[in-house]
Amino acid sequence: MFKKLSILLSILLLVCTNSDANQCQTAQVKLQVLGSGGPELDDGRNSSGYLIWYKNKARVLIDTGSGSSIEFGRSGAKIEDLQGILLTHLHVDHSADLPAFIKGSYFTSRNSDLSLYGPGANDLMPSTSNYLQRLLGDKGAFAYLKGYVNKRTDADYKVVATDVPLIKGQSFNYSLTKDILAKSTFVHHGPVAAVAWRVELAGCSIVFSGDMSNQFDVLSAFAKNADILVANNAVPDNASGAALNLHMTPSAIAKIAQKAQVKQLVLSHFMNRTLKIQKETQGIIRAKYRGPIQLATDGLIVNL
Numbered sequence: 001m002f003k004k005l006s007i008l009l010s011i012l013l014l015v016c017t018n019s020d021a022n023q024c025q026t027a028q029v030k031l032q033v034l035g036s037g038g039p040e041l042d043d044g045r046n047s048s049g050y051l052i053w054y055k056n057k058a059r060v061l062i063d064t065g066s067g068s069s070i071e072f073g074r075s076g077a078k079i080e081d082l083q084g085i086l087l088t089h090l091h092v093d094h095s096a097d098l099p100a101f102i103k104g105s106y107f108t109s110r111n112s113d114l115s116l117y118g119p120g121a122n123d124l125m126p127s128t129s130n131y132l133q134r135l136l137g138d139k140g141a142f143a144y145l146k147g148y149v150n151k152r153t154d155a156d157y158k159v160v161a162t163d164v165p166l167i168k169g170q171s172f173n174y175s176l177t178k179d180i181l182a183k184s185t186f187v188h189h190g191p192v193a194a195v196a197w198r199v200e201l202a203g204c205s206i207v208f209s210g211d212m213s214n215q216f217d218v219l220s221a222f223a224k225n226a227d228i229l230v231a232n233n234a235v236p237d238n239a240s241g242a243a244l245n246l247h248m249t250p251s252a253i254a255k256i257a258q259k260a261q262v263k264q265l266v267l268s269h270f271m272n273r274t275l276k277i278q279k280e281t282q283g284i285i286r287a288k289y290r291g292p293i294q295l296a297t298d299g300l301i302v303n304l
């Protein structure tokens with residue numbers, strides 16, 4: 001009897017231990033907003049940027065919009081600790097600070113290669129690797145920094161770019177380290193090449209919609225059961241025309257968050273047209289999505 005009970009207890013313990021291993025280790029992972037605004041000059045916010053902290057080190061940088069490099073420094077993050085930079089697309093408000101990050105790293109002790117991931121090319125936009133070449137390559141605007149992409153003679157490390165294929169409905173996996181996985185999928189952002197990102201670490205998952213309309217209807221599956229979905233709130237519910245072709249409405253965000261059963265929703269990438277109606281937007285989303293909603297601000301730390 002006692003033996004049977006002890007076997008039962010060991011099985012129970014094993015099951016509990018296993019399920020714990022799959023659970024999000026909330027104490028180890030944090031999301032920090034570096035930029036919660038869009039491209040406008042008068043919104044008082046940095047353009048897009050996010051940081052994932054893991055065991056008190058800044059490990060993954062998502063988007064490098066203008067101002068994000070300043071907030072990065074303010075956050076206490078060290079570029080030496082970064083395992084990868086993930087770009088959602090190459091619009092100015094998501095990518096303009098990339099050379100500032102690389103130049104800034106000159107004054108640090110970073111000496112290991114830095115992985116950069118972003119969308120492949122389409123008719124309108126260059127690929128991420130081409131973007132890097134056009135900025136820092138031999139004939140780039142900042143060719144004085146070419147050591148960071150071409151040669152290693154005058155730079156301590158190299159930025160290694162990978163282009164995410166733009167194939168609707170497929171997702172691609174990139175291991176940043178043995179315990180940090182980045183997944184990416186093609187999203188519709190008008191004529192712009194764009195991807196969403198899902199970062200998985202310590203049993204937690206954080207999804208970044210980037211700028212997108214929901215015309216491909218891929219985000220709810222991509223964000224399934226995520227601990228956090230960062231959704232870009234660039235347009236109001238009555239958006240039309242070009243704005244609607246580029247961005248998802250609050251109703252679309254609500255539908256995605258509800259369908260994906262995300263544990264927490266963070267609204268970000270505000271523009272003047274959405275900043276002034278944040279309460280109304282939350283009301284629209286709450287009607288469909290019952291989980292907690294946070295409004296991003298620059299520097300905000302979001303716990304899982």
Ligand SMILES: [Zn+2]
Nearest residue numbers: 038091093211
């Ligand atoms: Zn944007």
